[in-house]
Amino acid sequence: xxxxxxxxxxxxxxVRLGPVAAVSGLSFDVHRGEFLGIVGESGSGKxxxxxxxxxxxxxxxxxxGSVQLEGEELLGASSETMRRVRxxxxxxxxxxxxxxxxxxxxxxDQLVEALQAHADVSxxxxxxxxxxxxxxxxxxxxxERLDSYPHQLSGGQRQRIIIAAALIAEPDLIIADExxxxxxxxxxxxxxxxxxxxxxxxxxxxxLVTHDLGVVAQTCDRVATFYGGLLVExxxxxxxxxxxxxxxxxxxxxxxxxxxxxxxFEAIPGSPAQIYISLTGCPFAPRCELAExxxxxxxxxxxxEGTHRHRCIVEGREQA
Amino acid sequence: MTPKLRVQGLLKxxxxxxxxxxxxxxxxxxxxxxxxxxAGSSFGLVGESGSGKxxxxxxxAxxxxxxxxxxxxxxxxxxxxxRRDLLSAxxxxxxxxxxxxxxxxxxxxxxxxxGEGLRIHHHLGREAHRARVNELLEMCGLPxxxxxRFPHEFSGGQRQRIGIARALxxxxxxLILDEPVSALDxxxxxxxxxxxxxxxxxxxxxxxxxxxxxxxxxxxxxHVAVMQDGRIVEQGVxxxxxxxxxxDYTRTLLGAIPIPDPRRRDNNSPRR
Numbered sequence: 397x398x399x400x401x402x403x404x405x406x407x408x409x410x411v412r413l414g415p416v417a418a419v420s421g422l423s424f425d426v427h428r429g430e431f432l433g434i435v436g437e438s439g440s441g442k443x444x445x446x447x448x449x450x451x452x453x454x455x456x457x458x459x460x461g462s463v464q465l466e467g468e469e470l471l472g473a474s475s476e477t478m479r480r481v482r483x484x485x486x487x488x489x490x491x492x493x494x495x496x497x498x499x500x501x502x503x504x505d506q507l508v509e510a511l512q513a514h515a516d517v518s519x520x521x522x523x524x525x526x527x528x529x530x531x532x533x534x535x536x537x538x539x540e541r542l543d544s545y546p547h548q549l550s551g552g553q554r555q556r557i558i559i560a561a562a563l564i565a566e567p568d569l570i571i572a573d574e575x576x577x578x579x580x581x582x583x584x585x586x587x588x589x590x591x592x593x594x595x596x597x598x599x600x601x602x603x604l605v606t607h608d609l610g611v612v613a614q615t616c617d618r619v620a621t622f623y624g625g626l627l628v629e630x631x632x633x634x635x636x637x638x639x640x641x642x643x644x645x646x647x648x649x650x651x652x653x654x655x656x657x658x659x660x661f662e663a664i665p666g667s668p669a670q671i672y673i674s675l676t677g678c679p680f681a682p683r684c685e686l687a688e689x690x691x692x693x694x695x696x697x698x699x700x701e702g703t704h705r706h707r708c709i710v711e712g713r714e715q716a
Numbered sequence: 717m718t719p720k721l722r723v724q725g726l727l728k729x730x731x732x733x734x735x736x737x738x739x740x741x742x743x744x745x746x747x748x749x750x751x752x753x754x755a756g757s758s759f760g761l762v763g764e765s766g767s768g769k770x771x772x773x774x775x776x777a778x779x780x781x782x783x784x785x786x787x788x789x790x791x792x793x794x795x796x797x798x799r800r801d802l803l804s805a806x807x808x809x810x811x812x813x814x815x816x817x818x819x820x821x822x823x824x825x826x827x828x829x830x831g832e833g834l835r836i837h838h839h840l841g842r843e844a845h846r847a848r849v850n851e852l853l854e855m856c857g858l859p860x861x862x863x864x865r866f867p868h869e870f871s872g873g874q875r876q877r878i879g880i881a882r883a884l885x886x887x888x889x890x891l892i893l894d895e896p897v898s899a900l901d902x903x904x905x906x907x908x909x910x911x912x913x914x915x916x917x918x919x920x921x922x923x924x925x926x927x928x929x930x931x932x933x934x935x936x937x938x939h940v941a942v943m944q945d946g947r948i949v950e951q952g953v954x955x956x957x958x959x960x961x962x963x964d965y966t967r968t969l970l971g972a973i974p975i976p977d978p979r980r981r982d983n984n985s986p987r988r
């Protein structure tokens with residue numbers, strides 16, 4: 397596979413969950429070795445996108461579009477194929493490590509099971525690999541820890557184990573959905589550094605779903621902002637923070653207080669969007685200070701400036 | 717001047733397990749802390765999980781007994797009270813919880829949730845009661861029609877407004893805010909903090925603000941105390957304390973906060 401083919405290619409992904417248009421016409425790429433940040437608030441479609449890629453949405457979900465992993469189509473793939481893809485090719489790190497680990501099995505049992513599901517190895521080899529991996533994610537006394545139960549570990553240690561489990565089959569892509577939201581800041585830093593370090597060493601790409609712009613600024617190469625199921629802006633991390641083009645991204649950046657700075661700290665009026673039936677205009681228009689009649693007349697098109705794209709019709713018009 | 721609240725030598729231990737045939741093991745949650753909160757001010761209590769900040773909050777709200785120490789409100793002892801005095805103390809110090817999804821009974825209409833304290837502490841006639849509930853909702857930026865709806869019909873930010881209206885119903889003097897915005901979307905956090913600031917000015921409230929987000933504490937609080945392992949390791953005016961932290965733990969905590977600026981990436985980060 398040549399270098400320029402994206403590892404993951406999402407095209408026109410549309411997901412409807414019952415009456416809710418959760419994701420609308422979503423297209424983006426993830427390249428090898430890069431950190432892509434997906435930011436947005438509740439209901440923005442960021443977690444639904446992660447689940448759609450992994451084939452983890454309920455059967456009742458209506459899904460259209462295409463998700464290709466190095467050319468292999470994942471939408472509509474058999475559940476057997478998806479079981480292989482999950483873990484083997486795409487690793488998963490969830491927010492809640494306590495919920496992701498089975499309380500009645502030891503850490504060792506769970507890692508061995510995960511490994512044996514993806515590779516034909518003996519239990520002894522699998523245990524050895526599991527212990528090595530625990531060492532790699534910075535768990536002290538890894539061999540002893542194999543016999544511990546999840547409740548005997550701290551939140552940070554459990555999250556390290558979830559990262560170990562996600563890495564066990566050496567996937568090319570890690571999807572991390574709010575991996576540090578439940579953790580204290582000092583532990584968050586350790587866990588993010590660990591994720592970054594391990595992925596760099598293994599040349600794995602990371603899709604980091606988060607609401608924390610600090611985490612994005614510190615870890616990501618590129619950022620996509622989601623609002624109301626629409627990808628409203630995407631750019632490299634510097635361009636997005638220096639020159640945000642979409643009013644939602646701008647408002648989001650202004651809503652985060654910065655330590656020791658007299659920066660603005662302003663709320664966005666209204667509540668996060670819930671999109672029913674389908675998108676008929678810009679989902680942010682009801683809360684937007686720039687909104688005009690044209691914003692609700694149809695779904696805003698994409699405007700490009702180099703590799704920076706956004707979907708604000710008012711901004712885009714001025715740019716043209 | 718007497719502080720609004722004076723906490724002295726507060727100690728709280730929990731039973732953490734029992735050695736086989738041995739005596740009960742106790743772990744110390746709050747280890748003899750003392751601080752004053754000035755009337756009309758916002759006092760921030762920051763720390764990570766297990767630091768004892770929420771235990772301190774619950775003791776101050778009289779929802780939990782302390783092993784030792786005292787909490788004085790306007791110079792009068794608030795702890796170890798009899799039934800009648802306890803009821804009055806609880807009215808004067810109210811608590812707002814972190815998770816507006818978990819702290820509101822889903823089977824109750826908003827009007828009943830907000831009016832519950834009113835029924836217990838003030839005995840108003842039917843019309844006066846309803847008018848007061850509507851007034852509280854409007855004060856917190858909700859329409860009066862919210863009273864006849866259920867909590868699930870509201871977004872996180874609106875639910876936190878309901879939680880605040882509920883706390884204010886009994887006309888408290890002190891609000892203990894336990895992570896009041898950390899479960900909310902970032903775009904909504906400033907809305908709720910703005911509301912709280914306005915209410916503080918209008919009603920002359922004193923706030924104890926429990927938080928882990930130091931940047932929000934800097935914006936919102938007049939004074940901050942940093943807790944670690946049940947002790948206050950450092951306290952002062954937020955901007956000054958952050959500029960020149962004296963304690964190692966404060967430095968670690970400040971250093972771990974991800975700065976929302978890609979040009980200021982941590983030098984030691986593997987993503988540098």
